Amino acid sequence: MTRPSLYSLTLALPLLIWQLAFFAVPLIFLIAISFWTVRNFQMMPDLNFGNWERILMRGIFWDAYLRTAILATASAVLTSAIAFPAAYAISFKLSERVKQWVIFVLIIPFFTSYLVRIYALQVFLSDEGIINAALWMLGIGPFGMLNTTFGTLVGMVTLCLPLVILLQVFSLNFVNRDLVEAAHNLRCGRLRTVGSVIVPSARVGLVIAALFAFILSFGDFVSPLYLGGGNPPTLSILITDITKSGQQWPRAAVVALMMIGTLLTVAFAAITYAYKERGK
Amino acid sequence: MNMQTPVKSEAIVRLEGVVKRFGEFTAVERADFEIGRGEFLAIMGSSGCGKTTTLRMLAGLEDPSEGNIYLDGERVNGKATWDRDTPMVWQSLALFPFLTVQENVEFSLKMRGVGKVERAQRARKWLDKMQILEFADRNISQLSGGQRQRVALARALVTEPKILLLDEPLSALDAHLKVRMQAVLSNLQKDLGITFVYVTHSMSEAFSMADRVVIMSRGKIEQIGTPQEIYHAPRNRFVAEFLGSANIFTGKLVEKAGDLWQVETAHGRFAIKAPQTPAKSVGDTLSFVVSAEKMQIGAVGAGVTGIRARVVGEEFVGASAVVFLETESGEELKVQKSHGELASVDLHSGSTLTLHWEPEACHVLPGE
Amino acid sequence: MTGNDNRLINAGLKLHIAVCVIFIFAPILGSFVFSLNSDRFPSLPLGHFSTEWYRLIWEDPFVWAGFFNTVIVGLIVAVIATLLGFGGAYTDYRYNFFGKNVYLALALLPPTIPVVIMGLAMLAFLSRVNLSGSAISIIIAHGVMCSPFAMAIIRLRLSQMDPDLEAAAWNLGGNEWATLRHVIIPFTKPALFAALFITMAVSFDEFAVAWFVSGLNETLPVKILGFLQGQVSPRINAIGSLAFLSSITLIILAQMLLRNSTKDKS
Numbered sequence: 026m027t028r029p030s031l032y033s034l035t036l037a038l039p040l041l042i043w044q045l046a047f048f049a050v051p052l053i054f055l056i057a058i059s060f061w062t063v064r065n066f067q068m069m070p071d072l073n074f075g076n077w078e079r080i081l082m083r084g085i086f087w088d089a090y091l092r093t094a095i096l097a098t099a100s101a102v103l104t105s106a107i108a109f110p111a112a113y114a115i116s117f118k119l120s121e122r123v124k125q126w127v128i129f130v131l132i133i134p135f136f137t138s139y140l141v142r143i144y145a146l147q148v149f150l151s152d153e154g155i156i157n158a159a160l161w162m163l164g165i166g167p168f169g170m171l172n173t174t175f176g177t178l179v180g181m182v183t184l185c186l187p188l189v190i191l192l193q194v195f196s197l198n199f200v201n202r203d204l205v206e207a208a209h210n211l212r213c214g215r216l217r218t219v220g221s222v223i224v225p226s227a228r229v230g231l232v233i234a235a236l237f238a239f240i241l242s243f244g245d246f247v248s249p250l251y252l253g254g255g256n257p258p259t260l261s262i263l264i265t266d267i268t269k270s271g272q273q274w275p276r277a278a279v280v281a282l283m284m285i286g287t288l289l290t291v292a293f294a295a296i297t298y299a300y301k302e303r304g305k
Numbered sequence: 306m307n308m309q310t311p312v313k314s315e316a317i318v319r320l321e322g323v324v325k326r327f328g329e330f331t332a333v334e335r336a337d338f339e340i341g342r343g344e345f346l347a348i349m350g351s352s353g354c355g356k357t358t359t360l361r362m363l364a365g366l367e368d369p370s371e372g373n374i375y376l377d378g379e380r381v382n383g384k385a386t387w388d389r390d391t392p393m394v395w396q397s398l399a400l401f402p403f404l405t406v407q408e409n410v411e412f413s414l415k416m417r418g419v420g421k422v423e424r425a426q427r428a429r430k431w432l433d434k435m436q437i438l439e440f441a442d443r444n445i446s447q448l449s450g451g452q453r454q455r456v457a458l459a460r461a462l463v464t465e466p467k468i469l470l471l472d473e474p475l476s477a478l479d480a481h482l483k484v485r486m487q488a489v490l491s492n493l494q495k496d497l498g499i500t501f502v503y504v505t506h507s508m509s510e511a512f513s514m515a516d517r518v519v520i521m522s523r524g525k526i527e528q529i530g531t532p533q534e535i536y537h538a539p540r541n542r543f544v545a546e547f548l549g550s551a552n553i554f555t556g557k558l559v560e561k562a563g564d565l566w567q568v569e570t571a572h573g574r575f576a577i578k579a580p581q582t583p584a585k586s587v588g589d590t591l592s593f594v595v596s597a598e599k600m601q602i603g604a605v606g607a608g609v610t611g612i613r614a615r616v617v618g619e620e621f622v623g624a625s626a627v628v629f630l631e632t633e634s635g636e637e638l639k640v641q642k643s644h645g646e647l648a649s650v651d652l653h654s655g656s657t658l659t660l661h662w663e664p665e666a667c668h669v670l671p672g673e
Numbered sequence: 674m675t676g677n678d679n680r681l682i683n684a685g686l687k688l689h690i691a692v693c694v695i696f697i698f699a700p701i702l703g704s705f706v707f708s709l710n711s712d713r714f715p716s717l718p719l720g721h722f723s724t725e726w727y728r729l730i731w732e733d734p735f736v737w738a739g740f741f742n743t744v745i746v747g748l749i750v751a752v753i754a755t756l757l758g759f760g761g762a763y764t765d766y767r768y769n770f771f772g773k774n775v776y777l778a779l780a781l782l783p784p785t786i787p788v789v790i791m792g793l794a795m796l797a798f799l800s801r802v803n804l805s806g807s808a809i810s811i812i813i814a815h816g817v818m819c820s821p822f823a824m825a826i827i828r829l830r831l832s833q834m835d836p837d838l839e840a841a842a843w844n845l846g847g848n849e850w851a852t853l854r855h856v857i858i859p860f861t862k863p864a865l866f867a868a869l870f871i872t873m874a875v876s877f878d879e880f881a882v883a884w885f886v887s888g889l890n891e892t893l894p895v896k897i898l899g900f901l902q903g904q905v906s907p908r909i910n911a912i913g914s915l916a917f918l919s920s921i922t923l924i925i926l927a928q929m930l931l932r933n934s935t936k937d938k939s
Contacts, residue, residue, distance in 0.1 A: 029770075032849045037764040037776070040757040040820060044779040048817045051798035052786075058797055111693045114686035129928065130694060136874045136920040137701050141913030145700035148707060148715055155703075158716045187697055215682070237785075244787020261789045274797055281790040288787075366840055386843045387851075399841035403859045413845035415855070460845070 052285070059278040066272045076275040086263070086280065093243060093259040094287070096174070100181040100242035104189045105235045107182065112193030113219065116200075128194065131187045143180055143251050150176055150252065172254030180248025185238040192237060196230015197223065232299035239295075240288055260284050317342045317468060317500050318363060323372035325358050332358040334524045335372070340502060342467075345494050347503045347515035351547075355524040356504045360470050363502060365389045377467065387416070392461035393470040396477070398453055400445045400460070407432065407441040410460045417464070431459040451482050458493070468500040475510060487514055508548065512536070520544055528672075541672030542592060551594040552638050555673075558589050565664060568593065571634060573610040577667035585669070592673040597627060597641035599666035602650055602658055611661040614638050616654055619647075628652060630660070701917065708910035715907075726911040736912065743877060743916075746808060750815040751873040757816065758823025758868055763857065765824075766831040767839075781821045791818070815876045822875055823868035826931075830864030831857075867927035874920040 029037075062071040080086050115127050134142075149155045150170040160166035170176050200223055208218040224231065242248075246261030255262050260280055267277040316339035325333040333355040340346050348356040361367045362374060365386030374381050381389060392413065401409050410428040419427070432438040435455040440448060448456065454474065461469055471490075475483045491514050494501045505511050511518050512532040520527045520535065520543075527547075528540040539545040545553055556570030568575050568591065577593055585591055605611035614630035617637075626647055630638045640660065650658065708727070712720035730736045761780045765773075783791065791814070799810045838860070842852040858865070 030849070032853075033764070033768060036760040037768070038760075040761040040764075040780055040824070041776060043757055043816060043820070044783070047795070047798075047813050048783050049779060051791075051794035054798045054801070055790075055794045107693065110686055111690045114683075114690050118683055118686055119690075127690065127694075131697070133921065133924070134697055134701065136871075136878060136924050137917045138878050138913050141704050141909060141917070142700035144909050144913070145703040145707065149699065149703060151714075153714070153716050155716060158718075183697065183700060186693060190693065215679070240785055240787070244789060246789050261787065264789050264793060268793065274793075277793055278797070281793050284787065284790060288785075292785075364844055366844065385848070386840075387846050387848045390846075391844070393841070393844050395837045395841055397835050397837050399835055399837035401838065401842075401856060401859075403862075412842070412847075412855070416842075416846035416851055464846070 055278045055281055058275050059282055061275045063272055063275060068272070068274055073275075076279050080276055080279040080283075085258075086283075089258050089260050089263050090283070090287075092257065093261075096177060096181070096249070096259065097239045097243035100178060100185060101235045101238040103178065104182050104185040104238045105193075105231065108186060108189040108193055108234070109231075112190050112197055113223070115190070115194050116197035117205075128191065131191055134187045139184060139247055142183060143247050146176075146180060146183065147171060147251060150179065171252060174253060177248050177253030180252040181238075181242040181245060184245060184248065185241050188241070189234045189238050192230060192234035193227070196227040196234070199230070200226040229299045232295050236292060236295040239291060243288060243291075244284065315342055316340060317344075317377055318502070319373075319375040320359075321373040321375070323359075323362065323369045323374060325355070325362060325367060326370045331524050333362070333369075336526055338519065338526065338529055340468075340500060341516075343498050343500060345491075345501045345503065345514055345516045346519065347505060347511035347517070348519045348521060349505055349508065349511040350521035351506055353523075354521040356506075356519075356521050357472055359521070360393070360472055360502060360504045363468075364391045364393045364470050366393075390464060390466045391468055391470055392464065392466050393472060394457050394461050394474045396473040398457045398474070400453060400456055402445050404445075405441070406437065406443050406445065406448070406456050409445065409456055410463050412460060413464050427463055428459075431463045432456075435459045450478055451486065454478070454486055455489075458490075462497070466499065468502065471501060471503045473505055476505075476507075483510075490514060520547060522547070538668060539594065539670060541670050544672075545594045545670060550597040550639065550641065552597065552600065553592055553594050553670075555590065555592045558585055558587055558591055561587055572612045572632065575610050575667070576664040577669065578664040579667070579669050592670045593667045594670060595662045595666050595668075597639040599662055600638070600640040601661050601663075602640060602642070602646075605659060605661050609661050611659040612638070613657055613659050616652055616656050616658060618654055619652055628658075630658065704910045704913050704917075707907055708914045710907075713907060726908050730908050730911050730915075733908075736908075742808065746811050746815065747873040747876040749812050750819055750876040751869045753812065753816045754819035754823045754872040754876075755827075755865060755868045757820040758825075758872075759827050759861070759865065761820070761824040762828035762831055765828055780824055783817050784821055819872040819875050823872050826868045826871060827861055827864045830861045830931075834860055863930040863933065867930050870923035870927040870930075874923045877916055877920050 057070075058068065059076055060072050060074065061068050062073045062075070063069070115124055119127065147154070151157070152167055152169060152171065154171070156170070157167040160168070170179075204222055204226060205218060208222045209215075213221065244261060246259065246265060249255060249259040250262055253259075258266060260283075264277045264280050267273045267280065318340035320336045320338055323333060323336040324331065336355075336359060348359060350356045358367060362369055363376075365381065365384055365388075368383055376389065376391065401412065404412070407425070407428050410431055411424045414424045414427060429438060429441065432441055435458055437452055437455045437459070440452060440456075445453065445456070457474065474490075475486050478486060487510060490501070490503075494514075503511070503515065512535075515532065517529060517531055518535055519529050522543050528535055528544045530538075535544065536548065539548060539551070542553055545551040554568075554570050554572070554575070556568040556575070558566055559569045559574070560567035564578055566577050566579050568577055579593075612632060614632045617629040617631050619626050619628045622641070625641055625643045628640045628642070628647070630640065632638065638660065706719070707715045709722055709724065710720050711723035711725060761776075765777060770776075795810070795814050795817075799813065804810050804813065838856060839852055842856040843849070847855060
């Protein structure tokens, strides 16, 4: 063990200090304030379990929790299912040049405002919106799509799809091409090759992609609010509602901590599953 | 290591009990040797034998865990590589891709605070010497493999060091270019009169260029000597096997009649002529080698022991062929003969041949 | 193409890629079209072409103020995130040390925490240490969110570097600082610029954190949220389209830099 040099510390420490001070400490601070009390719209340091009690004993919290978990799971499954054929085709069927272009195109949405996209989706999905107008010309509809669970899911899939496709493509790119040809050579049909060779080989990437979709959807508050109508609330909406009404930051902190706990548990479970050795 | 030949002149490098450990792993164990001023020394061994680690310790890129390294009389343990003048030519060449050829060569002068004009002048002198002056303003990516090699040499030599370290610099080149660059390196070393320490896994490179060769295996130095010494008198089984053309036999010394010894082995009793062999007395176990070219095929005269062995296969090596055989007890043997000599021999896999050799063809391994 | 490829299936798969891309880009293109449409709430058939919404935001001093704040915050965030990210990427590239996993987790995890929670935590914390409600608080928050992106981009570039390059520079007489200046930074330069552009683009878009954290000084995304919460106004399309165009310009610049740099990799 040698003493770290001034040089190494100069390069390593700024990021560490910044993320400790402005990322780790605020999150830890969140734990602290979950035990504080609010009097006259002022937060006071305290060791009060009342906030936890108030939130965890309330049906509205658990309703929201269940709703959010189901929505996020549905979004992860739906997005993965929609993304996989596309990712498979990008990774296996496109030439290197076209592949590069498609990947570049899929990166673009990360740099557009999610909010602006959701606003545009409102125009598409509303009762007199683009889609219903088009359907009306065909003589069907109208269908109520805005302020429904369907609307929320459309928004979440919009948010997650580019990322999930990209992550799936990257993991599929690592699948040994010889394995696929060997499978064909052994008379394994196309669909069975996908199911029994490609998916198991790319499992880690596929699970991680679905995990990201879950994380993004679980924390999203734009889609549930502007496409789902915001009522009944999801956890994110619950947080914003609680902070706006009567400065109940400690209770919002409880909700936030429950969310972080859930995300950590799901992430840990997913990663354990992804890396689990087969046949052991 | 009392086996080493003395260096030809005063030493520029001295390693004293140098050990290098990486955690649990010992990369180099107890290296003790000297490198002479103006000597071309090759360090040879297979990958992971510690040859590159030894070179990196000379360069100051690794610090020895134990022992001392002296450069030009000064103990340099702990002295950073940038404070030494021990330039290295890398296997990957490690040319700076964002600099031009001339800027690459100027680099070490710039680091030493040499002014712009002098820098350019000295760099161009070396580019000229390496016959690549016309490429001075090119990007590295525009050069061929051989040209890059010359840039790497110029970059390392521009400070006119007393010693140059080379880490498998030719391994990426094709055979033809490799031989050409070997000549360039040999001539360069003679012209400059500086010390070259050359790490390689290739016997042909080491033996064709070096004054002395160090053979390493698993962190240990197996033998140090001139190419002739090593080739004709390998010190132990490892070196003999590494040289690749030897058949090794082990047995008990049963009789000494002057320099004609009788050795009892699993294959019978053999006579060997052992003039300069170290002290062995009757009853000792010893190993001797017979090189593949000195093996004979065919009928055995009276008083000569032969070995019967089955043919496994043959391999063409230019004008000759190497026949691989196996004895009944599973020992592998090799015979190298010209195609003419082999024409009348039945070399079908499975056919049995009788092998023998002259007592003069045997060399006793002193280190076994 | 071999016998293993079925034309019909391949065509179907490619069609599916196209459908996904259309689905992803419909809202983006939609907002462009709507921003140039006369209708307040566009539907089929579309109204006539109009630049009315652009004129309205052009004349709105608040939009301008928001725009300048966004640009200034974005620039400062880009510089800070790139510097922090460079240090982190180099540390990961060069060193192995006890607790490196924790270091990397701290460095890279922020984007996986929901923005609502990050916003809540930061506002609570920053107001406690009297840093909230100012541009500084937005810069701090964006620095946390953007430095992982910078770090990833620069780390990727470092992994393309010949591992002997740095040692070669030391061996030629450059100490660590000189080598940093004359070898590491020149080598990573394209990635440094790409990181600057991309973190700036990310900062443009990180509205939710800004919404929670900022007080008086609104950035553009905060402005957008204001529009959405109040009366729906198609001006958001015009603003979004402009923000998108500036982001995408930055991304294309970054992409070009990275492309060129991989070409001259020796």
